[in-house]
Amino acid sequence: MSSMDLEKLKMTGAGRAIAVLTSGGDAQGMNAAVRAVTRMGIYVGAKVYLIYEGYQGLVDGGDNIKLAHWHSVTNIIQQGGTVIGSARCKAFTTREGRLAAAFNLVKKGITNLCVCGGDGSLTGANVFRTEWSSLLEELVQKGRITDSMAKQHNHLNIVGLVGSIDNDFCGTDMTIGADSALHRIMEIIDAIMTTAQSHQRTFVLEVMGRHCGYLALVSALASGADWLFIPEAPPREGWEDRMCARLEGSRIKGSRLNIIIVAEGAIDIHGNPISSAYVKDLVVKRLGYDTRVTVLGHVQRGGTPSAFDRILSSKSWCERDRPDGASPATQPVTSACQMEWQQCAGWTGQGGSLLGTKRTLPNKHMEKIVETIAKLNISALLVIGGFEGYEGVLQLFEARSRYDELCIPMCVIPATISNNVPGTDFSLGADTAVNAAMEGCDKIKQSATGTKRRVFVVETMGGFCGYLATSTGIAVGADAAYIFEDPFNIHDLKTNVDHLTEKMKKDIQRGLVLRNEKCHENYTTDFIHKLYSSEGKGIFDCRVNVLGHLQQGGAPSPFDRNFGTKLGVRAVQWISERLTENFRQDRVFANSPETACVLGLNRKVIAFSPVTDLKAETDFEHRMPKVQWWFKLRPMLKMLAKYQTSFCEYVPGEIEHVTRRSISIDSGF
Numbered sequence: 001m002s003s004m005d006l007e008k009l010k011m012t013g014a015g016r017a018i019a020v021l022t023s024g025g026d027a028q029g030m031n032a033a034v035r036a037v038t039r040m041g042i043y044v045g046a047k048v049y050l051i052y053e054g055y056q057g058l059v060d061g062g063d064n065i066k067l068a069h070w071h072s073v074t075n076i077i078q079q080g081g082t083v084i085g086s087a088r089c090k091a092f093t094t095r096e097g098r099l100a101a102a103f104n105l106v107k108k109g110i111t112n113l114c115v116c117g118g119d120g121s122l123t124g125a126n127v128f129r130t131e132w133s134s135l136l137e138e139l140v141q142k143g144r145i146t147d148s149m150a151k152q153h154n155h156l157n158i159v160g161l162v163g164s165i166d167n168d169f170c171g172t173d174m175t176i177g178a179d180s181a182l183h184r185i186m187e188i189i190d191a192i193m194t195t196a197q198s199h200q201r202t203f204v205l206e207v208m209g210r211h212c213g214y215l216a217l218v219s220a221l222a223s224g225a226d227w228l229f230i231p232e233a234p235p236r237e238g239w240e241d242r243m244c245a246r247l248e249g250s251r252i253k254g255s256r257l258n259i260i261i262v263a264e265g266a267i268d269i270h271g272n273p274i275s276s277a278y279v280k281d282l283v284v285k286r287l288g289y290d291t292r293v294t295v296l297g298h299v300q301r302g303g304t305p306s307a308f309d310r311i312l313s314s315k316s317w318c319e320r321d322r323p324d325g326a327s328p329a330t331q332p333v334t335s336a337c338q339m340e341w342q343q344c345a346g347w348t349g350q351g352g353s354l355l356g357t358k359r360t361l362p363n364k365h366m367e368k369i370v371e372t373i374a375k376l377n378i379s380a381l382l383v384i385g386g387f388e389g390y391e392g393v394l395q396l397f398e399a400r401s402r403y404d405e406l407c408i409p410m411c412v413i414p415a416t417i418s419n420n421v422p423g424t425d426f427s428l429g430a431d432t433a434v435n436a437a438m439e440g441c442d443k444i445k446q447s448a449t450g451t452k453r454r455v456f457v458v459e460t461m462g463g464f465c466g467y468l469a470t471s472t473g474i475a476v477g478a479d480a481a482y483i484f485e486d487p488f489n490i491h492d493l494k495t496n497v498d499h500l501t502e503k504m505k506k507d508i509q510r511g512l513v514l515r516n517e518k519c520h521e522n523y524t525t526d527f528i529h530k531l532y533s534s535e536g537k538g539i540f541d542c543r544v545n546v547l548g549h550l551q552q553g554g555a556p557s558p559f560d561r562n563f564g565t566k567l568g569v570r571a572v573q574w575i576s577e578r579l580t581e582n583f584r585q586d587r588v589f590a591n592s593p594e595t596a597c598v599l600g601l602n603r604k605v606i607a608f609s610p611v612t613d614l615k616a617e618t619d620f621e622h623r624m625p626k627v628q629w630w631f632k633l634r635p636m637l638k639m640l641a642k643y644q645t646s647f648c649e650y651v652p653g654e655i656e657h658v659t660r661r662s663i664s665i666d667s668g669f
Contacts, residue, residue: 013046017110019065021051021058022082023089023117023124026301027163027177029309030082033116035073035477036314039640042070049108054117055089055124059097061104071506077477078304078442080180086117098128102135105156106145112157116176118164125158132156161313165300168212173604178214179308181300182558183435185219188296190555193223193257202247202258202283202291206276208300209263215300216263222561225259226250229266229274236269244286251289258289304442307434308559310475314640315633361388362395366403369396373405379588380409380575386416386427387623390598394611397596407589409578410596412611413567417552420465420624422617423609424600428567430467431559433551437472440547445476445510453504453540455511455532459525461551462516464622467630468551469516474637479503481514482528484622486634488520493528497535504540511540563601570606571599 020037022030034050041048048068051057057064066072076083091097105113115125136150162169165181185207192203207215213230220228227243229235235243247258260283266274276293283291305313362369372378381396383389393410400406414421417433437460448454462468466483473481480496482488500511513532515525525544533542556564574597582590597608619626 013041013044015045016112017047017049017108018112018114019049019051019058019105019108019110020084020114020116021054022084022086022163023054023115023121024086025118025164026081026086027118027165027175028080028180028301028303028305029176029313030086030116030163031073031076031079032305032310032313033161033163033176034082034084035077036640037114038068038073039070042068043639046112047109049110050084053085053087055092055097055101055121056087057085058101058104059089059091061100061107065104065108075445075477075510077310077475078445080301080303080305082116092124092128095131098131099135099138101128102132103139103144106136106139106149106153109153111153111155112159114159114161116161116163118162118166118175119169122160122162122169125160129156129158165215166209166212167214168209174308174312176309176313177301177305179312179559180303180306181208181215182218182222183306184300184303185215185296186222186555186558186561188294188299189219189223189259192294193259197256199290200251200256202260202289204260204262204276204280204283204291204293206262206264206293206295208296210265213263213265216261216266218558218562220259220261221565222558223259223261225261227260229260229262229279231263231265231267234267234269234271235274239268240282240286244283247283247289248287258283304439306557307438307471307475308431310438311471311633314474314636362392362399366395366399370403370405373408378408380411380579382411382413382571382575384413384415384428386414386418387420390414390421390423390611390614391620393596393598394615397593397611400591404589407591408595409575409582409588409590411571411575411608412598413564413571414598414600415564417468418462418465418624419467419630420463421598421600422614422625423598423611424602425629426563426601428560428564429552429556431563432554432557433461433468434471434475435557436551436554437468437547438475440545440550441472441476441478441512441514444545445512448510452509454509455500455504455513455536455540455542457513457515457525457529457532457542457544459515459517459544459546461547461549462518463624464516464518465624465628466516466519467628469514469519470630470633470637473514473641474633476512477641478512478514478637479641481516481637482519482523483516484519485628485631488523490523493523493531494535497532500532501536501539504536566606567599574599574608 018037018041020034022034038048038050050066050068050072052064052066089097092101105111113125115121133154136145136154139145140147140150161176162172163176165177167175167178169175189205192205195201207219209215209230211231213232216228216230219225226247250258260279262274262276262279268274276295280291280293283289383393385392389412393412396406396410412421413428414424415428417429419427419430421427441458444456444458448456460469460472464484466481466485469481469483472478479500496513503511513528515528525546529542529544536542578590578595579588582588582595593610593612596611598611598614599606599608617626
């Protein structure tokens with residue numbers, strides 16, 4: 001979206017009013033959604049109201065429906081739960097309750113309602129919408145509103161943002177809160193696995209999901225669980241024998257732990273519940289294993305939202321319309337190739353690369369590489385790595401004309417926190433890195449809780465690619481994120497300093513500026529720190545933080561674990577197919593462009609892109625694609641975190657008299 005498009009967007013909501021509420025069970029990321037709705041609504045010139053305590057607040061009205069300002073949603077993006085509250089509301093299920101809700105909206109001139117909740121919440125919203133006309137007619141008949149007011153508010157627009165940790169709603173691939181819930185589950189499983197290995201125990205973990213097994217399925221894949229129970233796939237007769245045989249076989253092969261995941265709504269083929277307690281008793285009775293049950297419960301709803309949920313919540317409203325990952329990718333690959341099965345057990349939860357990695361490119365050692373391939377009779381090559389991995393396979397492909405030994409299937413699984421490999425929207429490790437950078441920024445912000453007027457300049461990694469800085473900036477509500485792809489000059493820096501200066505003169509006490517490590521040759525992190533310190537002297541002080549390699553460390557996120565698993569399995573399938581297709585005269589000979597590919601995720605589809613096709617799309621000097629999909633998120637970052645405007649508190653249709661006045665709006669976390 002260009003600057004001109006942004007200007008056109010301003011004031012398109014002038015004279016309109018929007019209300020936002022959260023309902024049903026809370027989900028991490030709801031606060032990010034409330035923030036986005038509020039600030040985007042203000043950006044387009046509309047009046048925005050926060051409805052407290054969900055539908056109950058809508059029915060009760062009064063102080064439960066409050067006008068929101070830019071600062072009303074400051075410093076909430078990192079908080080779990082919902083700051084405007086959520087409550088079960090029996091009254092809204094009745095006609096009389098919905099009538100009261102309609103009156104309260106008309107009273108404020110609100111004809112646009114944003115509801116963040118689950119199935120029940122959005123079903124209720126739809127009923128409300130379909131009844132709207134008849135509700136207004138009844139209000140007119142009872143003399144509570146005039147006929148002209150009914151005509152002025154004759155249509156109710158409703159937008160539903162699905163907030164549910166179960167990921168159980170149709171029409172969306174991911175619901176707000178599901179990714180965060182997976183983070184909580186995996187943190188617990190990782191902790192449990194250490195004690196399970198120490199004592200040779202079996203753990204039965206019960207996760208949420210009364211009717212949907214998403215959390216159970218994904219956490220089972222991410223943890224390498226031995227057995228899984230979900231409501232959508234009841235086990236066939238005799239599952240008890242098969243499960244115990246599987247656990248026993250695993251122990252015989254040397255495993256020191258067993259993990260069994262049970263969704264709370266798991267059933268057998270007769271519809272009878274399969275409880276975690278029953279599974280535990282079965283293992284103890286049949287095998288005599290030391291077995292423990294852990295019911296995760298509402299801990300899955302707790303904690304801060306993940307980067308994915310923060311960005312998803314922000315994008316859901318603003319647009320209207322995800323790595324430490326080498327080990328997760330390696331596990332299915334080595335397993336499928338019949339390497340010792342137990343040798344790679346437990347790799348999914350470990351960061352980095354247990355096989356080791358270097359940035360060396362093939363051209364410097366081509367003769368030795370060819371010699372090794374011939375000596376070991378290697379028939380296919382799978383490379384898990386970053387930009388060098390892609391460039392290396394391209395060099396090997398281009399050397400095929402000189403060496404027949406290189407005429408073998410080659411596949412690249414992109415794995416780099418920089419997310420700078422052509423042919424994929426996401427690289428393994430990028431999601432983990434964004435979460436690590438986000439958590440670091442959260443702690444940095446928290447460190448200044450008792451300090452007034454402080455600005456932090458934080459440097460992220462990423463090479464020349466600004467994905468990490470941009471995504472982290474959106475997730476933490478940064479005031480600015482400087483990247484190489486979005487050129488800036490000294491005037492832009494001065495404008496941002498002035499913006500923060502004005503901000504500090506008001507109620508906001510903290511500022512956060514992100515800088516990609518190679519965003520500018522001269523405007524270094526130290527330069528920006530000194531500039532902000534000098535220009536803000538007497539108004540705010542400035543601190544600098546370089547996140548460094550903490551962005552590459554730690555356990556991989558649930559997304560990266562499962563993404564790596566999917567890519568690893570698909571890569572081996574592809575290699576097997578190419579080996580079969582290109583086997584002739586007692587050897588493999590593969591020399592077409594389609595036999596040297598990058599395996600990536602492109603617009604939700606896992607696809608293979610020939611490295612030769614990607615060459616034209618690559619900026620080799622700066623080691624990244626020439627066009628990057630995430631760049632379109634930049635305007636959203638600026639709108640939600642930097643925009644300054646004014647708007648009027650007068651709401652058309654307000655029953656009480658309201659004095660027209662303007663309020664200056666500034667940004668904040």
